[in-house]
Amino acid sequence: MMLQRIVTDILLMSGIGVVLAFIMVIAQRWLSNYGEVNLNINSKRDMKVTGGNSLLATLSDSQIFIPSACGGRGSCGACKCKVIDGGGPLLPTERPLLTKAEQADSIRLACQVKVKSDINIQIPEDIFNIRRFNTVIEEIVDYTYDIKGIVFKLQNGETIDFKAGQYVQLETVPYAKVKQKVVRAYSISSKPELNDRIQLIIRLVPEGICTTWVHKFLKVGDKVSFTGPYGDFYLRDTDADILFVAGGSGKAPIKSMLEHLQEVGTKRKMTYFFGARTTKDLYLTDEFRVFEKHFDDFSYVPVLSHASPEENWDGKTGFVMPYFKDAIRDPKNTEAYLCGSPGMISAVTKSLIEYGLSEEKIYYDSFG
Numbered sequence: 001m002m003l004q005r006i007v008t009d010i011l012l013m014s015g016i017g018v019v020l021a022f023i024m025v026i027a028q029r030w031l032s033n034y035g036e037v038n039l040n041i042n043s044k045r046d047m048k049v050t051g052g053n054s055l056l057a058t059l060s061d062s063q064i065f066i067p068s069a070c071g072g073r074g075s076c077g078a079c080k081c082k083v084i085d086g087g088g089p090l091l092p093t094e095r096p097l098l099t100k101a102e103q104a105d106s107i108r109l110a111c112q113v114k115v116k117s118d119i120n121i122q123i124p125e126d127i128f129n130i131r132r133f134n135t136v137i138e139e140i141v142d143y144t145y146d147i148k149g150i151v152f153k154l155q156n157g158e159t160i161d162f163k164a165g166q167y168v169q170l171e172t173v174p175y176a177k178v179k180q181k182v183v184r185a186y187s188i189s190s191k192p193e194l195n196d197r198i199q200l201i202i203r204l205v206p207e208g209i210c211t212t213w214v215h216k217f218l219k220v221g222d223k224v225s226f227t228g229p230y231g232d233f234y235l236r237d238t239d240a241d242i243l244f245v246a247g248g249s250g251k252a253p254i255k256s257m258l259e260h261l262q263e264v265g266t267k268r269k270m271t272y273f274f275g276a277r278t279t280k281d282l283y284l285t286d287e288f289r290v291f292e293k294h295f296d297d298f299s300y301v302p303v304l305s306h307a308s309p310e311e312n313w314d315g316k317t318g319f320v321m322p323y324f325k326d327a328i329r330d331p332k333n334t335e336a337y338l339c340g341s342p343g344m345i346s347a348v349t350k351s352l353i354e355y356g357l358s359e360e361k362i363y364y365d366s367f368g
């Protein structure tokens with residue numbers, strides 16, 4: 001009798017649970033059915049779009065690609081755009097990435113704003129030049145135990161127009177247990193003059209969705225899409241001396257810049273500090289030594305922080321910062337290009353300002 005009652009109670013509770021879940025699914029479908037809404041861009045383009053998605057996804061569905069380096073996770077701030085009206089109230093997820101001035105100026109994160117009603121936005125005109133490219137993987141090279149160089153050949157005779165230092169956003173496909181497609185930013189490591197293919201240099205992040213796909217599943221011949229080019233981290237066309245500081249896969253945009261300078265020619269004084277842990281993390285060393293021979297005044301300086309005695313490393317050791325002093329001859333006429341983790345960028349920036357560089361001439365891409 002007792003057992004029968006327990007079974008009946010369990011069945012009753014389960015039944016209620018199923019009914020509640022059903023009601024929630026119906027309610028969610030009904031509540032998020034916003035129908036067709038009007039999207040106005042820069043007070044000139046009017047588009048009819050289906051409501052219910054983020055502004056970022058809605059624009060992407062219309063082939064308008066806003067930078068979104070973190071893939072829409074609300075952590076990079078790259079997707080900032082002005083929402084004049086129709087964006088709803090500012091969300092708690094947006095506040096940490098927006099300054100007070102940006103909040104007052106109606107700047108929002110496109111990945112967080114949901115399109116629910118007619119919406120009126122402003123975006124820079126050059127965003128309309130960003131396109132999606134279909135490619136086939138042409139080459140995969142192991143540079144170190146955790147870094148690969150991958151060449152993507154554009155299809156149908158297409159070419160890409162970018163500045164040395166800019167990045168693309170790679171789109172993964174579902175693989176193994178990963179059911180969702182993700183988007184991640186990668187700096188182009190090949191030169192702009194080679195415009196029918198691009199190379200990316202990708203470091204494996206343990207448990208990382210995109211890098212695991214690239215390192216463990218991607219094969220020569222696979223079809224892959226990316227959008228681009230993005231970013232304002234690009235080589236400035238001046239006569240100023242240059243300091244490059246980038247370790248790991250941060251070498252990618254620096255390689256693009258140096259290959260570009262090799263094409264166009266330069267007399268600029270340039271020094272590249274490549275910070276790494278041990279000799280196992282060094283790669284493309286011979287190629288960068290060739291740059292030393294090619295340019296009038298270029299030095300490649302690898303600096304190892306954790307070299308063991310068995311490695312017989314006779315180069316520079318420790319942090320890169322103390323070595324800047326000898327490379328800076330006129331701080332007011334020196335530009336710096338930094339690439340890597342947010343921690344490295346902020347430590348190096350602080351040090352360069354102490355050496356007298358102007359903050360406006362310190363350009364960086366933070367891979368965080």
Ligand SMILES: Cc1cc2nc3c(=O)[nH]c(=O)nc-3n(C[C@H](O)[C@H](O)[C@H](O)COP(=O)(O)OP(=O)(O)OC[C@H]3O[C@@H](n4cnc5c(N)ncnc54)[C@H](O)[C@@H]3O)c2cc1C
Pocket residue numbers: 069070076167182184185186187188201202203204205206207208209210211212231249250252253365366367368
């Ligand atoms: C403008 C820009 C350019 C970039 N260019 C390059 C490039 O040229 N080459 C390159 O390899 N990467 C580059 N990145 C980093 C890249 O976009 C991804 O963040 C990185 O590859 C991890 O992606 P994932 O999907 O494998 O990891 P995710 O699935 O996103 O992350 C998995 C876990 O690892 C952590 N994590 C994320 N990124 C890192 C990291 N870099 N190091 C340590 N832990 C991390 C996350 O917090 C999370 O816990 C760039 C980033 C930006 C913003």
Ligand code: FES
Pocket residue numbers: 067068069070071072073074075076077078079109110111112
């Ligand atoms: S895409 Fe990164 S914060 Fe919006």
